[in-house]
Amino acid sequence: QQPVQSPQAVILREGEDAVINCSSSKALYSVHWYRQKHGEAPVFLMILLKGGEQKGHEKISASFNEKKQQSSLYLTASQLSYSGTYFCGTEGSSGYSTLTFGKGTMLLVSP
Amino acid sequence: EADIYQTPRYLVIGTGKKITLECSQTMGHDKMYWYQQDPGMELHLIHYSYGVNSTEKGDLSSESTVSRIRTEHFPLTLESARPSHTSQYLCASSDGTGYGYTFGSGTRLTVV
Numbered sequence: 337q338q339p340v341q342s343p344q345a346v347i348l349r350e351g352e353d354a355v356i357n358c359s360s361s362k363a364l365y366s367v368h369w370y371r372q373k374h375g376e377a378p379v380f381l382m383i384l385l386k387g388g389e390q391k392g393h394e395k396i397s398a399s400f401n402e403k404k405q406q407s408s409l410y411l412t413a414s415q416l417s418y419s420g421t422y423f424c425g426t427e428g429s430s431g432y433s434t435l436t437f438g439k440g441t442m443l444l445v446s447p
Numbered sequence: 448e449a450d451i452y453q454t455p456r457y458l459v460i461g462t463g464k465k466i467t468l469e470c471s472q473t474m475g476h477d478k479m480y481w482y483q484q485d486p487g488m489e490l491h492l493i494h495y496s497y498g499v500n501s502t503e504k505g506d507l508s509s510e511s512t513v514s515r516i517r518t519e520h521f522p523l524t525l526e527s528a529r530p531s532h533t534s535q536y537l538c539a540s541s542d543g544t545g546y547g548y549t550f551g552s553g554t555r556l557t558v559v
Contacts, residue, residue: 366545370548377550434480
């Protein structure tokens with residue numbers, strides 16, 4: 337089942353913070369976050385695993401609430417390069433499933 | 448340098464033609480995937496493979512087929528292209544459950 341992302345779009349000024357949310361109605365093993373710039377392929381940002389382990393980039397953080405099956409991506413002190421569409425992808429709790437992606441959140445950072 | 452390659456980058460083809468979209472990765476990943484993405488929309492899984500001689504259909508119904516004869520190669524074939532197949536096709540690979548996906552640059556297909 338497709339995860340639900342919110343908000344659909346965010347407009348920021350450089351230096352501002354943003355939070356993007358992803359929720360699922362099924363038990364999850366992991367949540368992935370990707371950023372896709374216009375005309376390019378999605379780029380892996382971070383993965384959050386059941387049990388709390390995180391693997392990702394220094395300047396981007398995220399949380400995973402296993403009880404609520406929700407994840408949030410935190411973008412702090414945004415830069416122009418953060419602009420793009422952010423997708424969360426979820427893996428089911430069996431651990432042998434494929435990623436199902438949300439509809440994406442478009443982020444625009446202006447000077 | 449470890450990477451994942453897709454060819455062609457752009458393809459315009461007539462209705463009824465047979466086409467094969469190529470995908471190769473040099474990372475030794477067992478898991479490979481094909482996603483379809485319309486502009487500005489979400490990614491839909493159409494095929495995946497967990498290793499040589501293993502292929503499965505994804506969530507999105509597709510008239511395409513795939514093969515996995517070698518670990519590094521995962522081509523996608525459309526036997527008879529139709530305008531409804533116009534889309535971007537993204538190939539990806541991963542090291543397994545709990546690891547991020549690496550995506551290729553995609554093939555933007557237009558069927559006229």
